[in-house]
Amino acid sequence: MKPFNVFPYDSNIDFMRMRWVSLTIAGLLMLGSIIAMVTQGFNFSLDFTGGVGVELRYVQKPNVDKVREQLIAAGFRDAEVQSFGSDHDLLVRLQTEDKQESNQDKASSLGDAVARAASLPGNPASKRSSSVISAEVGKDLALNGMYAVIFVIVGFLLYISVRFEKKFAIAATVGTMHDVIVCAGWFAVSRHEFDLNVLAGILSVMGYSINDTIVVFDRVRENFRSLRADPTEILNKSVNQTLSRTVITSFVAFLTVVSLYLFGGDSLRGMAESQMIGIIIGTLSSIFIACAMLTMGGLRVTKQDLMPKAKDNAELAKRP
Numbered sequence: 177m178k179p180f181n182v183f184p185y186d187s188n189i190d191f192m193r194m195r196w197v198s199l200t201i202a203g204l205l206m207l208g209s210i211i212a213m214v215t216q217g218f219n220f221s222l223d224f225t226g227g228v229g230v231e232l233r234y235v236q237k238p239n240v241d242k243v244r245e246q247l248i249a250a251g252f253r254d255a256e257v258q259s260f261g262s263d264h265d266l267l268v269r270l271q272t273e274d275k276q277e278s279n280q281d282k283a284s285s286l287g288d289a290v291a292r293a294a295s296l297p298g299n300p301a302s303k304r305s306s307s308v309i310s311a312e313v314g315k316d317l318a319l320n321g322m323y324a325v326i327f328v329i330v331g332f333l334l335y336i337s338v339r340f341e342k343k344f345a346i347a348a349t350v351g352t353m354h355d356v357i358v359c360a361g362w363f364a365v366s367r368h369e370f371d372l373n374v375l376a377g378i379l380s381v382m383g384y385s386i387n388d389t390i391v392v393f394d395r396v397r398e399n400f401r402s403l404r405a406d407p408t409e410i411l412n413k414s415v416n417q418t419l420s421r422t423v424i425t426s427f428v429a430f431l432t433v434v435s436l437y438l439f440g441g442d443s444l445r446g447m448a449e450s451q452m453i454g455i456i457i458g459t460l461s462s463i464f465i466a467c468a469m470l471t472m473g474g475l476r477v478t479k480q481d482l483m484p485k486a487k488d489n490a491e492l493a494k495r496p
Contacts (some may be wrong), residue, residue, distance in 0.1 A: 187419065192412045193466035202465050205353055209361020216364050221371035222256060222309065223320055227271040229476035231304040232294055233296045237263045244293045244442070247331040250293035257294075258443055258455070267311065268294065268302075283308050328382050329353070340393055343477050347469040350388045352463045353387040359454045369446060374440040381454025384429065392418050396467065400479055407477055411467040419463065426459040 191198075240257055243266060247255040252270060260267035269411050287306025296303045329349055336345035357379055363370050395414040403410055430452060437448035470477040 182414055187416045189370035189416055190412060191415050191464060192408050192471060195471060200466055202354055204416055205358050211355045212361050212364040218364055218370040219367045222271050223372045224271045225271055226285045226309050228306060229285050229309050230290045230306045231260060231266045232266045232268060232291055232301040233304050234264045234299050234301055236447060238241060238296060238299060242296060242477055246301055247293055269451060271396045273289060292397050327451060332386055340397060343470060343475050344393050347466055347475055348386060351466045352382055352385045355454055355458045358457050359450055362453050373447035374450050379448030381458060384455060385458035388458055389466045390423060392462055392466060408471055411470060415463060422459060422462055424428045426455055430455050
C-alpha cells in the first residue's frame, strides 16, 4: 500500500503542538457561524416557505434549462423547475411575496402567466393545474430535520461511548457539530438558497465527519494499548499514521461531489455545495480538532481510559 501513501507512514508532523491554534480557529468559526445564523437567518426555499406549484404539459419533451432561462427572463427569478410525471411534464414552483394572498384564484392566474412564459418555440406549454403549497408543510419539514439532527447526535454519543469511551464520544460529537454548524453558517453568510437538498447534504456531512473521526480514534486506541509513550505523543502518532488515508478518502469523495455540483443541475447544486464544504471542514476537524480535544481538561485521555478488559491484561503486559 506504500504507493498510495500521500504522507509517509512514519511521518512526524507535530499536530498536537498546534492544538491551541487549531481549537481557537475552530471556536471562532463556530461562533461566527452561529452569529450569522441568528442575525441573518437562512434564505429558505419554497420547501420551507410555501408558495405556488404549477404543473405544465408540453407537446414534445422540453429542455428544462431553456424553460428555466425563459422563466428568469420573464421575471420569475426564483422559479424551481423539475421533471414531473412523464417526459412531457414539468413542475414549476414559485415563491409568493405576500403569503396572505396565496389563494387559489391567485395561484390560477399565476399558473397561466407561467405557462405563457415557459412555452418554447414550436413546443407550447399548457397548464394542467396550479395549487397553493402551504408553508405549514415547510415548518413540519424543518422540525423533522431538527429531530433528525438530534437523533443522529444521540446515536453518535451512545455508539462511541460503547465502542470506545465517553471522552471519545464527547470529542467526536463536538467535532461533528463543529462541521455541521460551520457548513450551515456558510449558507447563512452566502445567502445561497437553503432547501431540502441542502438539509440532506448537511445530514450526510455528519455521517462523513464521524466516520473519519472514528478511523483516527480506532488507531488511537490501538496505539494506547501497544505503545508505551506520553498520551500527547500517541495522539500525534495516530493522526500521522492515518493522515494518508484521511486525505485520499476526502479527495476522492470531494471529486464525486464536485462532479455532482458541475453536472447535477440546479436542483442538486445546493446539496453538492454543502457536501463539498462539509468534506473540507470534516477532514480538517479530524486532523486538527478531534484528537486535540483529548489533550485538554476533563477530556484528557489516559492509558487507563483505554485499558482492555481484565481477561486481556496478561496479553497486554507481554507487549513491548
